[in-house]
Every structure is written in structure tokens, then in C-alpha cells.
Amino acid sequence: MMKYTLSVLVENHFGVLARVAGLFSARGFNISSLAVAETEDPTVSIMTIVVDGDDRVIDQVKKQLNKLVDVIKVKDLTEQDYVSRELALIKVEVDASKRREVIEIADVFKGRVVDIAHEAITIEVTGDTKKVDAIINLLRAYDIKEMARTGKVALLRG
Amino acid sequence: MILNGARILIESLKKEGVDTIFGYPGGVVIPLFDELYDEKDIRLIQVRHEQGAAHAADGYARATGKVGVCLATSGPGATNLVTGIATAYMDSIPIVALTGQVSTSMIGSDAFQEADITGITRPITKHNYLVKDTADLARIVKEAFYIASTGRPGPVLIDIPKDVFTGKADFEYPEKIELRGYNPKVKIHLGQVKKAIALMNEAKRPLIYFGGGVVLSNASRELIDFVRLTGIPCTSTLMGLGAYPSDLNDPLYLGMLGMHGTVFANYAVHHSDLIIAIGARFDDRVTGRIDEFAKDARFIHIDIDPTSISKNVVVDVPIVGEAKSVLKEMIKEVKPLKIEPWLDQIKKWKEENPLTYQQDDKLIKPQFVIQKISEITKGEAIIATEVGQHQMWVAQYYNFKYPRTLITSGGLGTMGFGLPASIGAKIGRGKEVVFDIAGDGSIQMNIQELATAICNDVNIKIVIMNNSYLGMVRQWQELFYKKRYSAVLLEKHDHNLSTGKYYPDFVKIADAYGFWGKRVSRPDEVESAIKEMLEYEGPAILDVLISKEENVYPMVPPGASLTQMIGGLA
Numbered sequence: 001m002m003k004y005t006l007s008v009l010v011e012n013h014f015g016v017l018a019r020v021a022g023l024f025s026a027r028g029f030n031i032s033s034l035a036v037a038e039t040e041d042p043t044v045s046i047m048t049i050v051v052d053g054d055d056r057v058i059d060q061v062k063k064q065l066n067k068l069v070d071v072i073k074v075k076d077l078t079e080q081d082y083v084s085r086e087l088a089l090i091k092v093e094v095d096a097s098k099r100r101e102v103i104e105i106a107d108v109f110k111g112r113v114v115d116i117a118h119e120a121i122t123i124e125v126t127g128d129t130k131k132v133d134a135i136i137n138l139l140r141a142y143d144i145k146e147m148a149r150t151g152k153v154a155l156l157r158g
Numbered sequence: 159m160i161l162n163g164a165r166i167l168i169e170s171l172k173k174e175g176v177d178t179i180f181g182y183p184g185g186v187v188i189p190l191f192d193e194l195y196d197e198k199d200i201r202l203i204q205v206r207h208e209q210g211a212a213h214a215a216d217g218y219a220r221a222t223g224k225v226g227v228c229l230a231t232s233g234p235g236a237t238n239l240v241t242g243i244a245t246a247y248m249d250s251i252p253i254v255a256l257t258g259q260v261s262t263s264m265i266g267s268d269a270f271q272e273a274d275i276t277g278i279t280r281p282i283t284k285h286n287y288l289v290k291d292t293a294d295l296a297r298i299v300k301e302a303f304y305i306a307s308t309g310r311p312g313p314v315l316i317d318i319p320k321d322v323f324t325g326k327a328d329f330e331y332p333e334k335i336e337l338r339g340y341n342p343k344v345k346i347h348l349g350q351v352k353k354a355i356a357l358m359n360e361a362k363r364p365l366i367y368f369g370g371g372v373v374l375s376n377a378s379r380e381l382i383d384f385v386r387l388t389g390i391p392c393t394s395t396l397m398g399l400g401a402y403p404s405d406l407n408d409p410l411y412l413g414m415l416g417m418h419g420t421v422f423a424n425y426a427v428h429h430s431d432l433i434i435a436i437g438a439r440f441d442d443r444v445t446g447r448i449d450e451f452a453k454d455a456r457f458i459h460i461d462i463d464p465t466s467i468s469k470n471v472v473v474d475v476p477i478v479g480e481a482k483s484v485l486k487e488m489i490k491e492v493k494p495l496k497i498e499p500w501l502d503q504i505k506k507w508k509e510e511n512p513l514t515y516q517q518d519d520k521l522i523k524p525q526f527v528i529q530k531i532s533e534i535t536k537g538e539a540i541i542a543t544e545v546g547q548h549q550m551w552v553a554q555y556y557n558f559k560y561p562r563t564l565i566t567s568g569g570l571g572t573m574g575f576g577l578p579a580s581i582g583a584k585i586g587r588g589k590e591v592v593f594d595i596a597g598d599g600s601i602q603m604n605i606q607e608l609a610t611a612i613c614n615d616v617n618i619k620i621v622i623m624n625n626s627y628l629g630m631v632r633q634w635q636e637l638f639y640k641k642r643y644s645a646v647l648l649e650k651h652d653h654n655l656s657t658g659k660y661y662p663d664f665v666k667i668a669d670a671y672g673f674w675g676k677r678v679s680r681p682d683e684v685e686s687a688i689k690e691m692l693e694y695e696g697p698a699i700l701d702v703l704i705s706k707e708e709n710v711y712p713m714v715p716p717g718a719s720l721t722q723m724i725g726g727l728a
Contacts, residue, residue: 011339015288019280026281056468063465069285069305072339 003032004058005084005154008047008065009072012038016070020047023068029053029061033086033151044072048084048153050129077154084154088132089114091122093143102142109135120145128152159330163292163323164193167256170299172199173331176227178218178585179203179256180211184231185271187258189323203585203614206606208235210578212242213604215253217579219246220565221540222586223376225307226253232260233271236317237278241572243313244282248569249397250374252311254302255279259319262290276317284312292325300332309342310463311374344462346479346487354434354458354475355491361432361456363500364390367415367444368481370397370568371437371461377482378402378561381436384485385410388492391504393423395438397568400558404537406513409505413513416444417714418550421511424712424720426504427452435459437481440470441569450719460484513554521705522681524548524623528555530685531593531621534692539563539591542580544600545571547629550710552595563590574603580618581611591619591692598624598648598664608671611697619691620673620699625706626660633709637724638716664701674698 010016017036024031032050039046051061058076065074077084094102095118102121103113111125125135129152136147161169167190171179178201183191194202205211208230215226230239236257246253260269276288285305287298295318302314358364372381378401385392385402392402393412406413412423424446427433433455438444445451448470457473459466460481467476477484515525528551531539537557542565543549549566558564565583567575580594594601601622611618623629628646635643643654650659668675674694678687684702691698711725 015276015280018277022280056472060465060469067463067465069337069340 001052001054004051004053005077005082005152006049006051006062006065007075007077007154007156008049009039010045010047011070011072012043012045013070016045019068019070020049020065023064024061027060027064029057033149035151035153037153048151050152075156077156081157082154083157084128084152085126086129086132086150086152087124087126088136088147088149089122089124090136090139090144091115091120091146092139093120093145095119098142102139105135105138111135159328160326161329162189162193163295163318163325163327164190166292166295166327166329167299167318167323168193168197168200169329170296170331171227174225174299174303176200176225179227179229180205180214180218180582181229182208182211182231182235184235184258186260186320187229187231187235187323189320190229190258201585203581203610205578205610207604208238209242209574210581210604210607210610212239212253212255213245213572213575213578214582214585214607214610215255216242216246216251216575217542217565217582218586219251219253219582220579221562221583223562224586225303226251226582227256228253229256230258231271232258232275233273235271236275237273240278240282243279243315245567245570245572245575246313247282247284249370249567250311251313252306253313254306255313255315257315257317258323259288259317261321262319263321265319275315279315282313283315286315286317288317289319289322292322292327295322295327296329297332301335301337304335304337305340344479346484347477348487350475350477351484351487351491354477355488357432357456357458357475358388358390358434358492358495361495362497363430364432364434364495364497365426365430366390366392366434366436367395367427367438368392368398368401368436369395369438372398372401372481373437373561375437375462375480375482376561377437377480377485380482380485380489383489384492387489387494389494389497389501390434391426391501393419393426395441395444395568396553396566398438399553399564400561404556404558406508409501412504412508414553415720417446418554418710418712419714419720420513420554421712421723422504422507424714424723425507428719428721429503430455433457435461435473436485437461439466442470445470445720446714446722447717447719515711518705519681522679522684522702524551524625524702524704524708525555526681527621527623527684527702527704528552528595530688531595532556534685534688535591539593540565540580540583540587542566542576542583542592542594544576544594544596544603545573546597546600547633547708547710548595548597548600548623550630551623554710573600577601577604577620578607578610580620581607581614581616584616584618585614592617594618594620596620596622597629598622598626599628601664605667608667608673608697612672616697617695618697620697621688622664622699622701623704624664624701625704625708626656627706629708630710632707636707636709637713664699668699675701677701677703679703
């Protein structure tokens with residue numbers, strides 16, 4: 001199993017997300033993450049979908065997506081030169097004694113402290129999936145209370 | 159011109175050439191039915207159940223090649239269409255389903271007769287629409303017909319709220335379609351055609367396996383030319399039957415392949431070194447155990463739908479395109495192949511294992527009935543079927559001469575399809591003789607449509623293969639479940655044991671609905687009864703009491719390879 005990154009341009013209509021999500025569940029494809037937003041053209045949305053599977057599954061996923069009337073274009077970024085980012089908000093339970101350590105970890109990852117309370121600190125970090133995974137891994141040494149990730153967004157370079 | 163939504167819909171349908179709608183009224187669609195009241199150019203066939211409307215539209219589409227249209231109200235009306243829409247979807251049949259919806263301001267409030275039908279039908283339509291503004295209606299109808307009928311055809315649903323029917327808008331039917339996400343016109347890759355021809359020229363044991371795509375793209379002529387020019391033998395799926403004349407005396411025709419295919423077709427597939435699949439999708443009922451399917455063969459696959467290619471079987475040369483245009487390109491390049499030893503082998507298999515059954519002079523054999531119908535109609539009738547044993551006997555023993563004459567639910571396998579579909583087919587092609595060949599189980603699933611036929615003067619001929627059983631399930635129980643006949647006996651029974659009391663009496667049913675009706679129980683009565691029902695000028699039911707535990711053979715057991723057939727072997 002490998003992770004594939006697809007960038008899918010779709011009509012910005014109601015129900016399109018349901019069509020795409022329904023396609024994945026009906027055909028037994030596995031979505032690892034999904035991010036949707038409007039593009040520079042308000043009639044078009046972009047979905048960045050990370051899919052688990054092998055070549056044959058991905059081939060079917062791409063063809064099935066293309067078959068949807070509301071899908072304008074499917075780009076497989078996996079083998080291409082692309083930039084990607086995701087954002088995570090991580091709330092760690094720490095008292096004042098350990099707060100410094102957590103902030104240092106955030107600094108190394110160019111993360112930002114976005115909230116501090118007596119018993120907790122919330123870090124914002126942006127980067128590719130590996131980087132976000134790495135900081136989460138380090139912060140597990142403390143007590144992660146809550147976490148929210150956006151899922152990956154991606155664009156081809158150039 | 160400012161019109162209300164209901165009138166805009168009707169005018170748009172007329173622009174699409176719609177002459178018939180199969181429909182059933184209800185609360186939110188009253189404004190539309192009110193507009194239809196005076197409408198002269200569209201025939202409204204009032205069915206007795208919405209499922210019947212969907213199947214009738216489907217049968218009409220299969221028989222004519224045009225888009226079939228059905229219409230239902232919101233909520234239960236719409237959900238009753240679901241089985242019919244799914245049936246059309248699985249067999250790629252172009253229909254447009256129109257449903258009423260509660261007013262836009264009420265949507266989402268669990269209003270009376272509200273159902274999220276676009277949500278429900280999303281996985282069983284090619285596309286669907288919820289119309290929110292009367293001004294969008296004409297464009298959406300135009301798009302719906304275009305999507306339904308182009309590329310790989312399929313059902314499209316348009317859900318129309320009541321206030322969209324009553325609202326007003328300027329009507330101008332659009333000339334052009336702008337759908338940037340949908341481009342069904344594919345340019346045939348001639349390089350792929352060349353590669354395919356090269357594979358064909360190398361092959362020693364090539365075989366053509368064709369399916370419903372040939373029928374859908376009206377490529378019957380091209381298929382016949384392709385087979386005869388190359389001399390490559392061919393076998394059909396259930397959906398392909400009729401695209402090539404079903405004459406087993408033709409040395410290049412092997413009949414149907416797959417679970418109930420002929421022995422020689424399945425042997426030929428298994429031993430082939432090149433399978434040329436045309437408008438077929440390697441369905442599990444065709445391939446049997448997939449890793450054993452034609453395991454020494456290379457594959458050429460011609461299909462309009464890229465998702466069908468390399469879905470179940472990885473192919474060597476895919477050609478994306480309509481069967482008709484691809485075959486036209488190929489015919490330009492092909493030459494006769496020198497494959498005499500292969501044809502000799504096939505001839506030998508045919509002689510050794512002909513399609514056959516045990517004759518009987520006391521019991522009516524269902525295969526015999528189909529053969530008689532085939533003889534009497536010269537293979538030229540339109541035959542709708544329900545689903546089950548009788549459907550397979552039709553596929554095996556009716557010698558279809560032309561495409562679009564077998565109207566059957568192949569993919570979804572919908573019991574209750576045949577009667578309404580035969581009504582749709584007869585309305586679409588009134589000059590043809592149209593049969594519904596049914597089982598005694600299936601016919602009861604939409605039996606209310608007998609009223610639709612009689613009230614609309616639709617002259618269909620129904621032949622019920624009556625064995626008092628849900629025969630196909632019984633056959634599986636006999637073969638794979640130690641003859642434990644659970645819930646398949648249709649007589650009044652005591653713990654699955656027969657009491658000999660059968661309900662209903664189909665001849666009385668015929669009488670109640672104003673049909674001609676007759677029952678036969680001896681082989682020597684069959685031929686004259688069929689002739690009699692055909693001579694009667696009106697809808698007719700022939701109840702044929704057949705041998706009760708007849709099985710469909712040959713049979714590839716589920717999960718077995720195509721060579722592991724039971725029954726029908728020499």
C-alpha cells in the first residue's frame with residue numbers, strides 16, 4: 001500500500017463532495033485525507049485527496065473520478081514535483097515547568113504558539129505531512145489533549 | 159416566452175423528441191399532470207406502480223434506442239423508482255427519471271412525502287439534479303438527455319420541487335451544452351488499433367467475446383462484418399444476444415458464455431490465446447473464477463468506458479471508444495486469419511457437447527417451449543424476460559435474429575422487470591410481436607401492470623413458465639444446499655412441503671384483467687396454444703405447467719473456473 005496524492009478540480013456545486021465521498025465508499029477505496037476549498041475561480045473547487053492503494057486501485061480511482069460529470073480534471077501529483085502543506089493545531093497539557101521544552105520543540109519545527117493557559121499550550125505547525133507527523137511524535141512524550149489537522153493541500157511546481 | 163415550470167418541462171421534453179412518458183401522479187406533481195392533461199404530442203402511460211414506470215421506460219429505451227422517460231411524485235413515488243433506476247444503471251440504459259419534490263422552502267424539514275431522492279440515487283444514476291430555480295429547468299433537461307444518451311449511456315434523474323413547476327421563467331431551449339467535466343466524444347487511438355491488429359495476426363486461437371456495448375452503440379452490422387471478414391469465432395454475453403444472429407449452426411457463433419453458457423463457448427474461452435472483448439465488462443457471471451479465466455490469453459478490450467478496462471482483468475491492448483466506431487476502424491485493417499485447426503477444434507467441441515436437454519413426452523420441458531416460440535416467431539419477436547431459470551432458457555434456446563430484441567435485466571437481475579419492460583418495448587415498437595417470458599415467481603412481482611397493458615391497449619404476450627418454484631434458487635439449493643428447499647415453493651405449503659394447492663390461478667388472473675388466458679400441461683398442447691395466443695388480437699397470458707425440478711444446464715458453479723461445468727457434458 002502506498003499513499004497517492006490527487007488534485008481534483010470540481011464544479012463548485014452543492015452535492016459534489018457527497019458524490020466524491022460516495023464514490024470512494026461505494027467502491028471500497030480508502031481516503032487517507034481530503035481537503036476541499038474554492039479556487040481562484042469561484043465556480044471551481046479543488047479537492048486534494050490522499051488515497052491508500054496500489055497502482056491498480058489508483059488507476060480505478062482516477063478513472064472513476066473522471067467519470068463524474070462534476071469533476072473537471074484529475075491530476076495525480078504522486079510522481080510529480082509538487083509542493084504540499086498541511087496544518088496542525090496541537091494542544092498539549094503541560095504545567096509551567098515543562099512549558100519551555102514544548103516551546104523549544106515548536107521552535108525547531110518553525111511552529112508557533114497560538115495559545116497558552118495554565119495547564120495547556122497550543123502549537124500551530126505547518127509543513128509537509130512528514131514534518132507534521134514528526135512534531136506530533138515528539139509531543140506525544142507530553143500529553144496531547146486535542147489535535148486538529150487540515151489534511152494535505154498540494155500544487156504542482158512551476 | 160414566459161412559461162411556468164411545468165410547461166417549460168413539457169416543451170423541453172418535446173424538443174428532445176419525447177413521445178411517451180410512463181408516469182404516476184401524486185401531490186407535488188399535480189401542476190405537471192395538469193399541464194399534461196391537454197398535451198397532444200406526448201402520450202402519458204399511466205402505470206399502476208412507479209417501479210413499473212421505470213422498467214417500462216427502460217424497456218422502451220432498450221427496444222428503440224431512444225431515451226425512455228418515467229415520472230413519479232416525491233417521497234414514496236420517487237423511492238419506488240429506485241429499483242428501476244438501478245436496473246437501468248447496471249445495464250447502461252438511457253432513461254431520464256423525473257421526480258417531484260416538496261417546495262424548495264420545505265426541503266430538509268421532513269415534510270410530507272419528502273425524500274432526498276438525489277441523495278438516494280447518487281450511486282445508481284449516471285448523474286442527477288435537484289432543480290432549484292425554474293430558470294434552470296430547460297438547461298438541465300437538455301443536459302440530462304445528453305448525459306443519458308452519450309458515452310456509456312445510463313439513467314439521469316431530475317428532481318423538481320413543486321414551486322419550480324409553478325414558478326415562471328423565460329423559455330428558450332438551449333442550443334448548446336456546456337459541461338466542462340463531461341466529454342463523451344473520444345477520439346479513437348489508431349495506434350492502439352494497429353497494436354490490436356498485430357496481436358490478432360499472431361494469434362492461433364483468437365476469440366471474440368461481445369456484450370451489451372455492441373447493442374447500445376448499434377454496432378451489430380459492424381460486428382457481423384468483423385467476424386466474417388476475420389473468420390474469428392465469437393461468443394456473446396447475455397446482454398450481447400441478438401447483436402450477432404443466434405444460430406449455433408453458424409461455425410463462427412458459439413452462443414452465450416459464462417455461468418450458463420454453452421460448453422463449447424466456455425472451452426473456447428479457456429483455451430483461447432487472444433480474447434477480443436467488445437463492449438463487455440468481464441462480469442463475474444461471465445468469467446467464473448477470475449484468475450482461471452482465459453489464463454493463457456492476451457486481451458484486447460474495446461469499451462467506451464475507461465473504468466471498465468483493466469477493472470477485473472488486466473488487458474494488453476485497451477481501445478477506448480464506441481464499439482461501432484472502433485470496429486469500423488478495425489474493419490479497414492483486418493484480413494482473414496489462418497486459424498483452421500482452431501476452428502476444427504471448436505467444431506469438434508460443438509459436436510461433442512451440443513446444447514441439449516432431456517426430452518419428455520409427458521412433461522413440458524421449458525427449453526422445448528422456448529424452442530417452439532423461437533420457431534413460430536422465426537426469432538424475430540421482441541422477448542422481454544423476468545429473472546431466473548426462464549431467463550437463462552430464453553438466452554440458450556431462443557434464436558435471436560436482431561439486436562434490441564432481448565429485453566432483460568442482466569446486471570442487477572431484477573425480478574418483476576419483464577412485464578413492465580415488455581409494455582415499454584411494445585409501445586416503442588408497436589409493429590413487433592412482444593413477449594414477456596416469465597416465471598411464476600417473477601410475474602407476481604409487478605403483476606399490477608397487467609392493468610397498464612389492458613387499459614392502454616398494449617398487445618403483449620405473456621408466457622409463464624410455471625413450476626411452482628422460485629426455480630433458480632431451488633436449483634442452487636438442490637445443488638449446493640442438500641436439497642433444503644427453503645422458501646422457494648410457491649404453493650401453499652406445510653414447512654416447505656407441497657400441498658398441491660397453487661395460488662393464484664393465472665388463467666383467472668388473465669380473465670380478471672381482461673386478458674386472453676389459457677393453461678397447458680402437456681407437450682402436445684404447447685405449439686397450438688402459442689399460435690392461438692398470437693392469433694388473438696390483444697394481450698394474452700399462457701400459463702405453462704413445466705417440469706417442476708428442471709435445471710438450467712450447463713452450469714459453472716459459483717467460484718469455479720469455466721471448464722468446471724456441471725450438466726450438459728457429453
